[in-house]
Every structure is written in structure tokens, then in C-alpha cells.
Amino acid sequence: MAVMVHSRGSGWSPELYQATFDRAIPDTANPPAGLLAHFATPAGNGEWQVIDVWDSEEAFRHFLEKTVLPVAKELGAPPFDSAAFEIYNYLIP
Secondary structure, eight states: OOEEEEEEEETOOHHHHHHHHHHHOSOTTSOOTTEEEEEEEEEETTEEEEEEEESOHHHHHHHIIIIIHHHHHHTTOOOOEEEEEEOOOOOOO
């Protein structure tokens, strides 16, 4: 079942997000297995947020644990919270 994942954390800058993204997904033509869409934006008050759509929560958790968290740790990134929600409906015009 497809899920939308909302991740949010304080202390992230555009530069830190981009460095993490570039190391976690070095070739955007070859995205991680299960990733369907990715959006990132400042959330105000020094926070950063990412909205992803994955084909399953398992695919997201695998990428998070095996790739994103190690990269974020190497870069000294602050912690962030992620919540997955089963997608009820979507429209891609």
C-alpha cells in the first residue's frame, strides 16, 4: 500500500538538506527502490520538511535506516521526525 511520509526537523538549512540529498540519492535518474515522489521545503522557524510518496512503508523504512540516517549522522545533521500515512486518494494530472 502506498504511503505519504512527512519528515520534519529543526536546525536544517537548505545547504544541509541538499548535501544529505546529494549523498543519499547521488543519481536522480536512479532513485531508491519504491520512491514515487519527493518534495522538500523550508517549514519556517528554522525547520525543514520533506514529503515523500513511497510504494510501501517498508521501502521507506529500508531507505531511511540503510541510507538517510547514516548520511545524516556523517554530516552531523540534527534529528528529525518522520510519520507515514496510508494514501487514501491521489491525483496526478
